[in-house]
Amino acid sequence: MCTINSCQRWLVVRVLLGVGCLLSSMLAQAQHVAPTDSSALQGAHLLPEAVVEAARLSHYAVGTRRTVFDSTDLALYPAGTLADVLAARTPLYLKNYGPGQLSSISLRGTSARHTAVLWHGFNINLPSLGEADFALLPTTGATQVAVQHGPAGATYGNGAIGGTVLLSSPVRWGVGLRGQVQADAGSFGLGAGSLENSFSNQKIALRTAAAYREAENNFPYPERVFGGTVTRRQTNAAFRQWSVAQDATFRLNLHDELTAAVWLTDANRQIQPAIGAANDRARERDQSRRLLAGYRHVARRHETGVQAAWFEDVLNYQSDALLSNSRVRTSQLQADHAIRFSPTLSVRVGAEAQHYAAQVDGYGRAITENRFSGYGLLRYDPHPTLHLSLNLRQALLPHRRPSLAPTAGAEWQFWQTPTQRWLLKGSASRSYRAPTLNERYWRPGGNPDLQPETSVGYEGGLRHEWQLAPTLTVQTELTAYRQLVQNWVQWLPDANLGYWTPRNLRLVRAQGLEANTQLTWRPGAYSLTTRAAYTFTQSRKVEGTAADPDPVNRQLPYVPLHSAAVSTDHAWRHWQFTSSLTFTGLRYLDASATRSLPSYLLLNAALSYRLRLNHTWDLTALAQGYNLTNQLYRSYAAQALPRRNGQLSLRLSWH
């Protein structure tokens, strides 16, 4: 994990290291850029390696907060899912129904529907539910995961209200062949295996990743019954899941590039019943097939890209009482054109089209829906210390036109000494969320008249980077934000209709503080990275219509007011030790904020040793321990979670 700035710095290093492979004129241009001005460097578009970076939307997301996990961070969890990574390494709260079970994210006090999840720039939230289950996203699907905190609808489109999770696999040219194969075994029948292999020269970059995991999840948990407490074994919580990802990028010449990617995921899960509830033998099959192809042309001042994607998402649920099958196919097209008027001024315009074809039992009929949006993004750096962006997006939905979604951002490095940098940042955004297919078409209840939700949010913050010694740096960031979500959709019984229906019922205000700091110390053979993060999140319904019985001014369910995470990464020679401690505050379970789950502290740690077999092959042994203090805790109402448990892994890697 690193902050945006450390990533930019890493990029600078990478670009500069890569120049040996490039023409001397390009080298000269790259070196003219001041190393501290990483943003400007991103505009050095003649560097093929930088071109790919420049095409990224994040270039236009100035003034916001990002948390980035690169392949090194993800490598700690090769058999895991994004739910595992985010829960262990950040103070983000993922509502989790059990190991391998549904994990839904809540960013900045919003619901899971208010986080856009993008894979190579395409939204992969299930169109029916409008949200993603992070337990269905194995870490091997991407090599970089960025969490963009806060609203940015103009930049990232539909649903980017609480934030955006960006999955990508940035190409590293000229790396050659490298890869790893890993086998894992753990508590409660956990078995996993993964394989990743990548190759790149200056023309072609390929990456193949496959992962499989299964678990019985028959962990013990206590239940209070008449006469005392009994220990039970969890039943109906087993799962099997696999994922295969293939990325390929070809440089046709210095200006043209073709990309293709495939990501297949399949999960076969029993649905863990609540404590005290009967086992109704519920199970769920989730399958996603994601294909995309793209072409990008990069010239001196112009850059053009076209991408097409096709997704098929299957969600089949069955229990003793219910059978519900669904399949949604999404076809998407994106086109963009960017113009660099100067190294400090660039504009990008683009358009997106989505076609949904849904076969969902609950709709009673086949449904198709088309959505469109167009955007314009502006990045302007009037001074090396001042970066500005202004983005606009207009979406067109069936019979609806959401409000224009603008996002404006600024970053100002207002003070710099040889060892310190101080930055002020801020952004403001109006964002939107289109009604999901379920919200519109479910029978009975689906409400075709739903308005899109609209949010207005703004944030400001301060970033400090301090080089205390040549080997010691500290980066600290403070962010305060506030956001109002209008037309918030809630499913409630309608007295007139006589059934449950989603309606635009309320205004929700989310506001909070985020503080995070990272210390890096590399005195020699030993290196240490320590991160600490704290979030204060207050999220409340502040107004409601007459049809909304839920009270106002209560903290929303499943939004902890306080959460924190501390992690340390130690490396010494071939040893590595990582630990993470997360605190999750009290969470209310109901709209009246009467019942709650107590706060909890979770401690995880991992120890690994890497044995160099020769200059190509490494063998790594890894032991991981979870919930080391043996806490009895709950993430979701009455769902049991395991106490102390562990996992052993053996990894063979080549490079």
Add this chain to the structure above:
Amino acid sequence: MFSPFSFLFATARPLLALAGLLSLGSCGSSSDPDPNPSVSNVFVVNEGAFQKSDADITGFSSSAGQVVNATLFTSANSRALGDVAQSMTVANGHGYIVVNNSNKVEVVSMPDVKSVATITGLSLPRYFAVSGTKGYVSETVAYSGPGRVSVIDLTTNTVTKTIPVGLQPERMLVADGKVYVVNSAANSISVINTQTDAVESTITVDNAPNSLVQDANGQIRVLCGGKTVYTPTYEVDYTLTQPGSLVSFAPSAPTMQTRLTFASNRLRPTDLQTNGDKTQLYFRAVANSGIGPIFRMGINNNSLPDLTAPFIKGAFYGLGIDPNDATIYGGTGTFSGSDKFIRYRSIGTSIDTFATGSGPNSFVFYQQ
């Protein structure tokens, strides 16, 4: 609620309602208002959301007009009640709380609701009836096949016998040494002889009988929900949907039936109850979500109420009639954490409103 996902949440209520998951009214003995306001005499069954194990009992004092304890079972026993409290029946100083999706009946002492025993070995239990020292539990068993009634020895709180009945048995009525149980996914009532604990006869009524009472004239009144027909696109087909009806007969002549059919097929009548002297009939009429307004009719009325003109308008998931003064209790059914119950005078004007647990589906009136 069958799944964490919201779309399933959206469908679970209607589905449960279709399965005949309806609420039960009072089962306690009639009384004067409780003289001690710190002691509960009305027990609200908060069903709780499916798979959240958040069912509980709210203790309420009708004389003080205040909630004594909103989480009475949890407070009294330092543990959760379970998943989906379907109904509660009081007899002989004990309360029998049927916890549907925990496959159990919690036996508590009254009025403190302290645990006495747990009856296990049940399969989707629905309602509890008492005859002498025996209890009877109706059980769905499976939505696709016949249900059953388990016989409970109330001294040991164990199942002694199971009696096969019809599809999705629901509420029961004990009268003249017989237990009448409605088979809600069929058109019949199974009659169990309490001497032999065997089905001695089956009475054919109308489609989807869901609740029954015995009125002051000794007549058994059976409320039938009618037959809801869906189009291929899952919308109610009102051209084919059959309206509900009220079937009445004397226990001595069950085939000599009087049948009144509702004029409207838009709402499904359910949850039939009486006042203390059994001269008035009360019920709700609901659509998919199981919520709807409250209706009333005199037992000697020869015509049914107009379903478009309710006695008490509103969206009620639970109904209870205080046998002492015919105060009407209506419970909401949002399951979002904002549920409440509202009291109405016998003439239908509202008195007061109280917050309660999730999905108050019925009210038990108790006198020591």
